[in-house]
Amino acid sequence: MADEFAFTTGHTWADFLATRTNVHGPAPAESLTTAEDVRRWLDAVGLAPDHAPRPDDLALVHEVREALRAVVLTRLGHPLPPRSPDLAAATAALRRSTATAEHDPVTAPNSCAAALSRIVTSATVDLGHPALRFLTCAEPVCGKVFSDRGDTRQRYCTPRCATRARVRSHRGKSS
Ligand SMILES: [Zn+2]
Numbered sequence: 001m002a003d004e005f006a007f008t009t010g011h012t013w014a015d016f017l018a019t020r021t022n023v024h025g026p027a028p029a030e031s032l033t034t035a036e037d038v039r040r041w042l043d044a045v046g047l048a049p050d051h052a053p054r055p056d057d058l059a060l061v062h063e064v065r066e067a068l069r070a071v072v073l074t075r076l077g078h079p080l081p082p083r084s085p086d087l088a089a090a091t092a093a094l095r096r097s098t099a100t101a102e103h104d105p106v107t108a109p110n111s112c113a114a115a116l117s118r119i120v121t122s123a124t125v126d127l128g129h130p131a132l133r134f135l136t137c138a139e140p141v142c143g144k145v146f147s148d149r150g151d152t153r154q155r156y157c158t159p160r161c162a163t164r165a166r167v168r169s170h171r172g173k174s175s
Helices: 012-017 035-044 055-075 087-098 112-128 159-174
Strands: 134-136 145-147
Touching: 012 055, 012 112, 012 145, 035 055, 035 112, 055 087, 055 112, 055 145, 087 112
Parallel strands: none
Antiparallel strands: 134 145
């Protein structure tokens, strides 16, 4: 059973990336470990598919998410976490995902794959929008993607990461 989900980035696709945290560290934390987790998460963002996610959808969810992460981080000039797909494989996975046909994009997605397709599409639209700016958390283990919401330049995704970075730098100095 996964922990509760966080919706802190301001964008569904970035919250999707954030279902796996501490990705740059030795022990990433996975929130989507079962089909039921996927169902709950999609439900929470208004993308509950007509056909509930099945256990064999889980691999697709992880594949699409890590492909999206690799493409987004590359675009933002951020290093990729260990075991990321290479850019060609990631791009191909996203192409496959967005090729999922949906005849009615207004109502609920008909499948888990269709829900993923909408998330990927929203990411590519947002990343190309000149008025939107996305940042990656400066806490090295975190690297979470979030949107720049204010006039002050935010370096960390959450106060928690700011504190973590402060503690790390303090330790670095005292050792
Ligand atoms: Zn962070």
